[in-house]
Amino acid sequence: xxxxxxxxxxxxxxxxxxxxxxxxxxxxxxxxxxxxxxxxxxxxxxxxxxxxxxxxxxxxxxxxxxxxxxxxxxxxxxxxxxxxxxxxxxxxxxxxxxxxxxxxxxxxxxxxxxxxxxxxxxxxxxxxxxxxxxxxxxxxxxxxxxxxxxxxxxxxxxxxxxxxxxxxxxxxxxxxxxxxxxxxxxxxxxxxxxxxxxxxxxxxxxxx
Numbered sequence: 001x002x003x004x005x006x007x008x009x010x011x012x013x014x015x016x017x018x019x020x021x022x023x024x025x026x027x028x029x030x031x032x033x034x035x036x037x038x039x040x041x042x043x044x045x046x047x048x049x050x051x052x053x054x055x056x057x058x059x060x061x062x063x064x065x066x067x068x069x070x071x072x073x074x075x076x077x078x079x080x081x082x083x084x085x086x087x088x089x090x091x092x093x094x095x096x097x098x099x100x101x102x103x104x105x106x107x108x109x110x111x112x113x114x115x116x117x118x119x120x121x122x123x124x125x126x127x128x129x130x131x132x133x134x135x136x137x138x139x140x141x142x143x144x145x146x147x148x149x150x151x152x153x154x155x156x157x158x159x160x161x162x163x164x165x166x167x168x169x170x171x172x173x174x175x176x177x178x179x180x181x182x183x184x185x186x187x188x189x190x191x192x193x194x195x196x197x198x199x200x201x202x203x204x205x206x207x208x
Contacts (some may be wrong), residue, residue: 011097012186014099015048018200024064027197033068033080047073054080054107054112054127054167059192061105064199073099079112080104081137091175093196099186102176104169105199106162113136113157121148141165162189163203172197 025031050073053060061067061074073093075086093099106113115126116138127131141164146153166189170176179185189202 010048012101019065023199025066031066033066045070047099049100049101051103059107063137078134079138080106082165087172102187104166105190106158
């Protein structure tokens with residue numbers, strides 16, 4: 001039985017509030033989380049949230065949400081795309097640690113989004129098949145965008161991609177799909193603004 005059925009697993013709404021509060025501290029420069037090693041870390045972990053985010057060096061979830069070691073189960077990949085190993089990592093957090101909140105976090109000025117838009121607008125192939133595999137997972141999410149001349153195009157693309165990733169995460173996993181339907185796990189899409197530091201939560205309770 002997944003660990004998410006344990007009575008001591010933190011309610012996802014409380015987990016989300018912890019992230020909101022932590023982000024407010026981060027934006028205000030009032031961070032409080034202990035970032036160093038401490039005794040007892042090796043004894044086990046109970047992360048209250050799993051974060052599927054981008055690899056961008058400016059978007060470390062622990063800092064953005066002002067959380068310490070052991071608080072978050074973080075999976076990072078360029079473009080916050082959804083692939084089998086990443087789905088498995090989220091499943092691991094839910095089933096083994098009782099993590100009931102999953103946040104998919106995109107961010108402004110994302111290189112993965114820029115590469116996908118370039119592929120859409122100008123064609124051409126990324127430099128390697130591995131880079132292409134990332135772009136190929138983003139481009140299907142970027143439909144019905146404003147024209148290239150519209151300054152909102154990148155913002156709309158970023159939001160569309162993170163919302164699609166949240167939905168794909170649930171659809172790709174029977175385990176997560178069941179837990180979401182039963183209300184044991186909540187999946188939320190969000191976007192981190194590099195210019196302000198603020199994380200905007202876009203959608204809660206992604207459906208399978």
